[in-house]
Amino acid sequence: MSDALVIALSLTVVVLVIGTLTPLRRRWRLLGAGWAAVAVGIIIVAATEPRWILIPLALASTLGLLTGVIRSRADAAQRGRSSLVSAAATLAGITAVGGAALAAVAVWALPTPNLPRPTGDFAVGTSILQWDSGLPEPGTADPADSRVLVAQLWYPAPEGGSARRYLPDSIVPDALANQAGLPEFLLDGVRFGRTNSVADAAMADGDHPLVLFSPGLGGVRTQNSAWAEDLASHGFIVAAVDHPYDSAAVVLDDGTIIRSSLRTTGDDALDQQIADELAESRADDLIAALDQLQQHIATPRVVAAGHSIGGAAAIIAATNDDRFDAVISIDGLPRGGQPRVPILAIVAGGGTGSIESDARYDAALTEVLARCGTRRVAPGAQHLSFTDAALFLPPLPSLIGEGGRTAGIEFARTETLSFLADTLRTGDDRCGP
Structure with a gap:
């Protein structure tokens, strides 16, 4: 849906309500054309991107039209001064303006x-892969269960083709809303989002470095699509992994939906232990994804990356597997591991909201970056500033940070590209003893 069209229609409704105060002789000429335009606009929006926002807009339009009818009939009958009629018209008009607002x-x-x-310089293609990783599934009680992984790839592609929707169905947006404790309808616009990626486009010729990405706790593979698309446009392949029973919702090829089973216990020590175990499991997923992708993609260099706990998983994965040449942790508290490769830590300058947590985060980062790490702090940024959530959540500084919706995404993009250019260009990516 064109958000600009909704705002324009809302303003038009307000203008038309005010227009009911114009002289009767000119009123219907003005209002008739105006209400017809509003009706057509609402129909267009409803046919293309039906959202809950249409309900107050349609109500406002109906009440605005009713305001005009009441005033016009009263004026035609020369009863414009009737207190009851005037009150009814005023109430309808105020409600219409409120709905439009x-x-x-x-x-x-x-x-x-x-x-x-x-x-x-590259166009961007995207594909979704699913495979049996052969890993045990810690999310179920059956020891025979094998972990099924789903990954989405963004990669450099030739020009041409239509870009895909951000999340074309409501399953994942609804799961994200539930996870955040929000009514599902509030995030209904997410499924109409627009990307710059062409589904299943051919990959551009050449050798392209591979970046494996793990999302945040309960996050989904698409959560950093803007960052991934930009890297792909610069010649990188980005593969983001969904983590079953951790990601808000994982949709398999056969339609099976695996929902997150994450719950807090109320015991901080136990919650931290669970988070440590999740980071280890996610690291195994990244390594399994690398095993799978290297069977099909000849890539000269490999980078482990992630947001939040995904960043912790990336550090562990690069510690456990020397095929990784670098690590990018986007606002992630390290949970073990000391890889012998360059590490970029992107940190939200807004902090965690807790002096104790900030101190623990700083100490853990200082330790893991001591060998050959780089810390880049985004002033005024919050934890979600670096993700696509900044593009569709309320633009409150406490939620998405300062500087607007794209400030954190731009910071992460710029720092990532600079780090990868410096790190992968040298060919010497091993650090210290």
Whole structure:
């Protein structure tokens, strides 16, 4: 849905309600054309991207039209001074303006996410892969269960083709809303989001470094699509992995939906232990993804990356497997591991909100970066600033950080490309004893 169209329709409704105060002779000429335009606009939006925001907008339009009818009939009958009629028209008009304002504010606060245009020279393709990893499935009680992994790839591609929707069905957006404790309808715009990636496009010729990405706790493979698309436009292959029973929802090829089983216990020590185990399991997933992808993709260099606990998993994966040439941890508390490769730690300058947690984070980062790490702090950024969530959640500084919706994404993109250019260009990516 064009958010701009919804805002324009909302403003038009307000103008038309005010227009009911114009002289009767000119009123219907003005209002007739205006309400017809609003009706057509609402029909267009409803046919293309039906969202809950249409409900207050349609209500506002109906009440606005009713306001005009009441005033016009009263004026025609020369009863414009009737207190009852005037009160009814005023109430309808105020409610119409309120509904229009609600629609405009809602589409501003919870917009349809449109990913920023990539800055590289390549077009971007995307594909989804699924395979049996052969790993035991820790999310079930059956020791015979094998872990099925799903990954989405973004890669450099030739020009041509239509970009895919961000999340074309409601399963994952609804799961993300449930996880955040929000009504599902509030995030209904996410499934209409627009990307810059062409589904199943051919891959551009050449050798392309591979970046394996693990999302945040409960996060999904698409959560850093803007970052991934930009890297792909600069010649990288990015493979983001869904982690079954951890990611909010994982949809398999056969339609099976694996939902997150994550729960807090209320015991901080136990929750930290569970998080440590999840980071280890995610690291195994990244290594399994590398095993799978290297059977099909000849890539000269490999990078482990992740956001939040995914960053911790990337550090562990690079410690356990020397095929990784570098690590990028995006605002992730390290949970063990000391890889002998360069590490970039991107940190939200807004902090965690806890002095104790900030101190623990700083100490853990200092230790893991001591060998050959780089820390880059994004001023005013929050934990979600670096993810696509900044594009569709309310633009509150405490939620998505300072500087606007794309500031954190731009910071992560710039720092990542600079780090990879310096690290992968030298060919000497092993650090210290």
